[in-house]
């Protein structure tokens with residue numbers, strides 16, 4: 251079936267098997283490889299995107315459900331070669347090792363900081379409870395969130 | 407495979423009438439996993455995301471109606487007056503899962519570990535079903551949930567929502583698992599006090615083939631609250647011995663099995679602990695001055 255979705259501000263369409271997930275649609279049909287495919291069962295968050303502004307695991311959305319709707323992916327955060335401040339904070343805090351979980355975390359953190367500019371440590375941990383990292387042990391990711399939040403508040 | 411995208415309830419019911427084999431899809435947090443792993447290959451799927459009639463909740467004539475498409479995130483944000491339901495919703499999965507998962511999907515899956523289900527059972531909720539051919543019908547939760555992952559829904563019906571009488575009195579939902587997020591309950595319990603009918607309702611999840619009510623425990627503790635005079639004077643304490651007996655009777659009501667997440671003995675013990683906490687919380691909440 252033909253699925254037509256507004257992705258990162260641009261209308262895109264592709265003819266896919268009707269059982270295709272939004273994640274596979276983004277990666278295989280549209281060539282947007284930022285959203286990662288790790289578990290396909292909602293456990294790891296590496297496929298996190300916004301569907302009509304709501305943080306979602308794209309592996310658990312049928313591409314057809316996003317038909318005529320709005321999707322934002324991690325790719326929307328960078329401007330050309332310029333990293334988003336959250337991505338900068340991840341690099342500086344050492345929150346990236348293999349990097350496979352990073353796009354999902356960055357999207358989840360961006361979602362959190364849009365809603366709460368000064369999240370408490372507990373809020374940060376709860377907001378990231380849907381994202382798994384097998385490398386960092388999380389502490390540096392949490393540090394990166396606080397660094398990004400502080401800079402955002404300072405207007406940097 | 408065919409995916410159908412109705413824009414209204416009438417359209418969705420017409421699709422179910424013409425394609426009873428079409429599987430309803432709501433948040434997809436259960437169904438998409440089955441699809442991704444090739445465990446399900448339905449001939450057709452009917453997406454309910456665009457059916458606005460299912461995504462609202464309302465209060466009317468002392469009753470609450472919760473649409474089958476209301477997400478856990480919306481419940482947490484909008485339904486603070488229903489504390490046990492909010493507590494159960496908050497315990498589901500992660501932000502991403504709560505943003506998409508619905509109570510309708512929890513009912514549709516009918517897992518004994520569905521966290522919204524003990525709350526609906528403690529509320530004595532009814533499940534509202536509708537088909538184009540026969541219109542609407544309402545089933546008490548225990549007639550809807552017929553077994554593990556089994557429900558009384560007919561092939562041409564959709565779950566419209568659930569409804570319960572608004573209760574006055576404290577209550578809570580709590581669950582036991584290996585961590586505080588992303589965890590399937592090893593045992594879950596909802597307790598609500600119904601001041602008007604002078605009843606205590608207790609429902610258990612994850613400790614039997616389906617959701618269970620601890621009827622004997624409910625009756626004994628309601629009688630004990632009469633003996634202690636607590637129904638009339640909330641500051642009148644319940645004898646601690648009755649609290650222990652209540653917890654024991656709740657544990658006895660469980661029908662647990664050994665599985666990878668826990669042994670039957672551990673689950674039963676979990677029910678005892680949850681029951682004791684839940685009744686203690688409810689009684690202390692009750693003693694708080696109403697202006698708090």
Ligand SMILES: Cc1cc2nc3c(=O)[nH]c(=O)nc-3n(C[C@H](O)[C@H](O)[C@H](O)COP(=O)(O)OP(=O)(O)OC[C@H]3O[C@@H](n4cnc5c(N)ncnc54)[C@H](O)[C@@H]3O)c2cc1C
Pocket residue numbers: 291292293429430431432433434435436437438439454474497498499500503506507508509510511512513514515519520521522563564565566588589590591
């Ligand atoms: C990572 C992860 C963590 C989870 N954690 C929890 C948890 O902590 N607690 C918990 O209880 N659950 C949990 N779940 C399971 C799931 O999120 C819940 O069961 C949720 O309520 C399902 O809702 P949904 O809208 O996503 O259902 P869907 O997947 O869309 O549908 C589920 C089933 O219900 C049927 N259905 C849906 N809507 C209707 C309708 N209106 N009429 C008829 N049938 C319908 C579907 O056909 C399907 O069989 C988790 C799932 C994942 C992936």
Ligand code: FES
Pocket residue numbers: 286287288289290291292293294295296297298307308309310
């Ligand atoms: S790939 Fe979607 S949550 Fe893991």
Ligand code: FES
Pocket residue numbers: 345346347348349350351352382383384385386
């Ligand atoms: S950096 Fe390797 S999984 Fe997170």
